[in-house]
Amino acid sequence: MKTVYERPKVLTDEYMKYCGGCGHGIINKLIAEIIEEENLAEKAIMIWPIGCSVYADRYFNVDSVCALHGRAPATGTGIKRALEDNLVVVYQGDGDMVSEGMAEIMHAGIRGEKFTVVFVNNAIYGMTGGQMAPTTLMEQKTSTSPQGRSADNAGFPVNMAEIIGSLHGCHYSERVAVNSPANIRKTKEAIRKAFKYQLDGKGLSFVEIVSPCPTGWGVSPVKALDWIGETVLNQYPLGVFKAPKEGE
Amino acid sequence: MAEKVFMQGNEAFAESAIRSGCKYFFGYPITPSSELPEYYAKKAPTEDLVFVQAETEVSAFNMIAGVAATGKRAMTATSGPGFSLGCEAMSYMAAAGLPAVVVDVMRPGPADGDILAAQGDYFQIVKGGGHGDYYTIVLAPYSVQEMSDFGRLSFELAEKYRNPVVVASDGMLSKMMENVELPEKIEVENNFDWAITGAKGREHNVITTCALGPEQWEQFNLDLQAKFNLIQENEQRWEEFQTEDADVIIVAYGSVARIALTAIKIARENGIKVGMIRPITLWPFPKKAFDKYPDKDYFVVELSAGQMVEDVKLSVKDKERVEFYGRLGGISPTPQELFEKMKELYTK
Numbered sequence: 001m002k003t004v005y006e007r008p009k010v011l012t013d014e015y016m017k018y019c020g021g022c023g024h025g026i027i028n029k030l031i032a033e034i035i036e037e038e039n040l041a042e043k044a045i046m047i048w049p050i051g052c053s054v055y056a057d058r059y060f061n062v063d064s065v066c067a068l069h070g071r072a073p074a075t076g077t078g079i080k081r082a083l084e085d086n087l088v089v090v091y092q093g094d095g096d097m098v099s100e101g102m103a104e105i106m107h108a109g110i111r112g113e114k115f116t117v118v119f120v121n122n123a124i125y126g127m128t129g130g131q132m133a134p135t136t137l138m139e140q141k142t143s144t145s146p147q148g149r150s151a152d153n154a155g156f157p158v159n160m161a162e163i164i165g166s167l168h169g170c171h172y173s174e175r176v177a178v179n180s181p182a183n184i185r186k187t188k189e190a191i192r193k194a195f196k197y198q199l200d201g202k203g204l205s206f207v208e209i210v211s212p213c214p215t216g217w218g219v220s221p222v223k224a225l226d227w228i229g230e231t232v233l234n235q236y237p238l239g240v241f242k243a244p245k246e247g248e
Numbered sequence: 249m250a251e252k253v254f255m256q257g258n259e260a261f262a263e264s265a266i267r268s269g270c271k272y273f274f275g276y277p278i279t280p281s282s283e284l285p286e287y288y289a290k291k292a293p294t295e296d297l298v299f300v301q302a303e304t305e306v307s308a309f310n311m312i313a314g315v316a317a318t319g320k321r322a323m324t325a326t327s328g329p330g331f332s333l334g335c336e337a338m339s340y341m342a343a344a345g346l347p348a349v350v351v352d353v354m355r356p357g358p359a360d361g362d363i364l365a366a367q368g369d370y371f372q373i374v375k376g377g378g379h380g381d382y383y384t385i386v387l388a389p390y391s392v393q394e395m396s397d398f399g400r401l402s403f404e405l406a407e408k409y410r411n412p413v414v415v416a417s418d419g420m421l422s423k424m425m426e427n428v429e430l431p432e433k434i435e436v437e438n439n440f441d442w443a444i445t446g447a448k449g450r451e452h453n454v455i456t457t458c459a460l461g462p463e464q465w466e467q468f469n470l471d472l473q474a475k476f477n478l479i480q481e482n483e484q485r486w487e488e489f490q491t492e493d494a495d496v497i498i499v500a501y502g503s504v505a506r507i508a509l510t511a512i513k514i515a516r517e518n519g520i521k522v523g524m525i526r527p528i529t530l531w532p533f534p535k536k537a538f539d540k541y542p543d544k545d546y547f548v549v550e551l552s553a554g555q556m557v558e559d560v561k562l563s564v565k566d567k568e569r570v571e572f573y574g575r576l577g578g579i580s581p582t583p584q585e586l587f588e589k590m591k592e593l594y595t596k
Binding site: 080 | 272274298300302303304306307308310311312313314315316317318320322336337340444445446447448449452453454455456457458460
């Protein structure tokens with residue numbers, strides 16, 4: 001029989017502990033596939049955050065560090081400065097990055113750190129049980145915004161791909177989503193491009209991925225995908241917000 | 249041959265660290281520590297160093313954690329308010345086994361305080377500071393020569409035990425200039441089997457401090473404690489001055505120990521036999537030093553309201569024979585002042 005698909009060898013045999021319908025499993029797998037396809041397993045260093053992907057070091061056969069909450073871009077700065085030729089991937093969720101670690105990601109962008117950031121935005125705190133994040137949509141109900149997010153109390157959602165893309169130190173910033181097979185393919189190509197820019201020695205490469213959290217959102221996995229297409233992408237439009245000019 | 253120069257405490261530490269193979273410095277400016285980052289920034293182009301001015305101490309401490317994870321030598325320097333911010337990462341580095349070095353130039357707090365010499369951060373540095381059951385090795389220099397010496401020793405101890413090391417300086421020690429013999433320059437090529445370097449020709453390495461469950465995490469903590477016990481057994485360091493015939497033993501560290509040396513001379517000229525135990529490691533605290541002299545009076549002097557004195561009381565047979573004198577707010581006592589206090593306490 002002809003093998004048409006195999007589990008990437010970059011992934012361990014460990015059972016992924018993500019909830020049903022969660023986007024992290026898809027995104028982890030895409031990263032593993034690219035590392036394998038581009039033959040980067042010996043060079044890759046994954047830096048994991050505090051959040052639902054906190055155990056992801058157990059899923060990957062590459063060197064990994066689990067950073068403190070929000071600090072992965074600072075830890076990544078140390079590692080990439082020490083190991084300039086390696087592929088350093090900082091993986092963060094929206095609570096980790098946009099709340100606890102806003103200073104760290106902003107200044108990694110300001111300095112133009114030469115690593116890749118994979119930012120998984122599901123508009124909620126997953127691991128701690130569905131609390132409001134800075135990325136939570138207006139009127140969205142969470143356990144700490146039970147009446148829905150109000151501007152009066154909690155301000156407005158934060159569009160990271162646009163903000164990071166506006167920094168001179170950022171080389172590439174794109175927002176993608178994993179809500180459909182076509183978008184998953186685009187997500188993979190965006191991450192691949194970000195890795196390539198890093199290996200070419202360019203500044204920060206940033207990929208924001210809008211991702212479903214059916215458990216946190218309190219809906220079925222299919223409904224979660226629908227909600228991304230119908231609602232979430234209105235706040236977080238897909239697109240490239242920073243791209244190298246020709247010859248860069 | 250080693251080279252003798254006239255140098256400031258902060259700069260002597262930086263030069264020694266550079267000569268000891270520490271090529272990475274990440275820091276945030278704060279008085280009275282700023283000559284350390286400035287020295288690295290100045291030397292970076294010619295000495296092949298990496299200097300990054302971090303946005304916060306929170307980041308600086310996490311950056312050195314990152315470099316330490318790769319097995320290379322990295323350091324930062326700060327003072328109390330910045331060390332408070334770094335304590336999260338100190339807890340992390342102690343748990344993750346990351347051998348970075350932090351110079352903490354103590355100044356008077358609490359909060360913003362002032363910028364002169366103080367020792368009110370003893371509890372913070374020596375008792376952990378961050379969350380969880382952990383310790384960092386703490387070296388307390390008392391001269392510019394020791395600032396230089398500990399620029400090498402701190403990295404050796406950090407790597408030997410895979411634990412962060414704090415060098416507890418103060419606003420006087422860091423700012424003063426003295427003759428110092430600098431160490432010879434060495435190249436350091438660490439090849440630790442635990443380091444994060446890319447999984448080339450070996451199994452992949454993981455550095456994490458996340459529990460997989462209470463049983464696993466209790467064992468992790470027990471292993472950590474076993475390491476701390478080993479450090480306590482092996483690394484207690486202190487220096488004694490005229491202790492053998494002394495009736496009263498001063499206990500002081502850092503710049504206060506320098507002042508105490510003159511106070512001892514004055515006291516002896518006036519018929520009070522005084523000596524000194526000077527802790528060089530604040531953690532592990534040199535308990536063994538006190539075992540030798542169970543029947544003497546102890547006079548603890550600190551630039552604090554009384555912090556190390558608690559460890560002295562835990563180390564002696566009779567805590568009723570431990571007296572304390574401290575100055576606060578950035579004021580250091582004079583030798584005469586210490587003598588007068590001893591006269592009051594120990595002569596009838």
